[in-house]
Amino acid sequence: MSDWIHRIIAPSAIIISAGAIPCYATTYLTVGQAQKICFTNATQFIAADVTLTSEQRKAITKDSGVRVRLDTQKVWRVQNGDKFIGWFIQDEVLGKHEYIQWVLALNADGSVRQIEILDYRETYGYQVRDEKWRAQFYGKQHGAKLKLDDDIKNISGATLSSRHIADGVKRLLSFYELVLKK
Amino acid sequence: MLRLGLRPHLRSEPKIRRCRPLLGTFVEITASGNAWHRLGLNPALDLPSRCSAFHEAVDAAFAAMKKIQNMMSAHDPASELSLLNREAAHRIVTVSRETYEVLRRADRMAVESKGAFDYTVAPTLARWGLLPATLQCENAGNWRDVLLLRRRQVRFLRPLTLDLGGIAKGFAVDQAIEVLREHGVASAMVNAGGDLRVFGAQSSRIHLRHPSQPQQFAHRIELAQAALATSSPCFTEKNLHGQRVSHLVDSIRQTAVTGVISVSVRAQECWLADALTKVVLNAPQLAQKMLAKYGAEAFVLTA
Known part of the structure; x- marks a missing residue:
């Protein structure tokens, strides 16, 4: 009967790779693909990036309770012919362990239409905040990392909280109210 | 001759992966396969068009999970x-x-x-x-x-409050799989932060995260037509007034499950795998009987 439970003791003995696998990344959608998915009826996406002044950043932080980290926000006005049908906003959040590119699609009235994750990069440990440490993975985006991608993509074990995205939504809705809408 | 005409499509079968924040975690759906005949599509359609049918299927699967979240979230007063x-x-x-x-x-x-x-x-x-x-x-x-x-x-019968966190996420994964199947997707994986299920001809390789060193993978499992759910206190454990607590309750002793332990269960359906992880954590002896009854299997990782 005890065969039903495999007790795996001292996992260091059976770790598959030689060392830790410090990083894995997944690209789900390109910006262009996400645009098509969020607005199937769109005919045009007009780039309308916004550079935030420090006053605007402070105002958004105050309104949303979430710190504004970047001073440029990538934004597209979405059109169906002559008709304005919504906003498409690209953003990134840096969580505790993960680095996420995502988009928020808003309807013309500013309500949330859709959220899609574009790219998800997960790193662990104290090194996460170390830019130099993180930089070593950027260079590998086109070569070695892709191979890792294929091999290590399905992970079970940690439930990663999506709270950082929820915070990002709050921040971008304040951005819409205080900056885009005007 | 007809088969020859289909060849290019067999080579370029659509495969898409999408991810959305749902159920308090990140839900990833992978859909692939050459199911154009079941999707009711013209085999002459180009790859982007067939991909768009897949995106519709995945959208519907996400919507089904969102519906479960709206009905069964303990955090949402509505x-x-x-x-x-x-x-x-x-x-x-x-x-x-x-x-x-x-x-x-x-x-x-x-x-x-x-x-x-x-x-x-x-x-x-x-x-x-x-x-x-x-x-x-x-x-x-x-x-x-x-x-x-x-x-x-x-x-x-008495005042009490329910939390379906230990089973509803698995159920949502099952619902999403059902929707993808109905949409004619040939094979798919739905992964809701470690509660996952696969269907289709091919098996998938799943990596189990080590409970104390999440950057390391402790074990690898091949999964086909089955579900796998993992419960571990390692990611929610915290101190509260000198007491160690986590999101996992040892319901028999009324204490928190703590320590370096991670339990994964493979079962036919994800709600079942999800629920059985708690039985393995709280009542290992009894769990053996239940695992046998459901044709399930547990993987216990400790330090």
Whole structure:
């Protein structure tokens, strides 16, 4: 009967790779693909990036309770012919362990239409905040990392909280109210 | 000759991966396969068009999971579960088919595990600050006090609050798989932060994260036509007034499950795998019997 439970003791003995696998990344959608998915009826996406002044950043932080980290926000006005049908906003959040590119699609009235994750990069440990440490993975985006991608993509074990995205939504809705809408 | 004409499409079968924040975690859906005939598509369609049919299927699967979240979230005051938690101790409440289905399964797991799986631990989790404070409840009843009546009617015999966190996520994964199948997707994986299920001809390789060193992978499992769910206190464990607590309640001892341990269960369906992880954690002896009964298997990782 005890065969039903495999007790795996001292996992260091059976770790598959030689060392830790410090990083894995997944690209789900390109910006262009996400645009098509969020607005199937769109005919045009007009780039309308916004550079935030420090006053605007402070105002958004105050309104949303979430710190504004970047001073440029990538934004597209979405059109169906002559008709304005919504906003498409690209953003990134840096969580505790993960680095996420995502988009928020808003309807013309500013309500949330859709959220899609574009790219998800997960790193662990104290090194996460170390830019130099993180930089070593950027260079590998086109070569070695892709191979890792294929091999290590399905992970079970940690439930990663999506709270950082929820915070990002709050921040971008304040951005819409205080900056885009005007 | 017709087969020859189809060859290019076999080579370029659509495969898409999408991810959305849902159920408090990141839900990833992978759909692939050459199911154009079941999708009702013209085989002459180009790859982007067939991909767009896949995106529609994945959109529908996400929507099904969102529906489960809206009905069964203990955090959302507008959910059906919150309605139960507020009112079922005072009157009979009629719930949706989905919520009733999950309650019936939760009840079955509680009965069979003699309470090692317990969906009435919400007051304890609320006291530990892991669920909204409104779910706290003095002298709360337990799973034996939940009456599931005919016509999807529910009544609590004593004041209590429910949390379906230990089973509803798995159920949502099952629902998403069902939707993808209905849409003619040939093979797919739905992964809701470690509660996952695959279907289709090919097996998938799943990496289990090591509980104390999440950057390391401790074990690899091949999964085909099955579900895998993992429970571990390692990512929610915290100190509370000198006491160690986590989101996993040892319902028999009324304490938190803590320490370097991670339990993964492979079963046919994800709700079952999800629920059985709690039985393995809280009642390992009994768990062996239940795992055997359901043709399931557990992987226990410790330090």
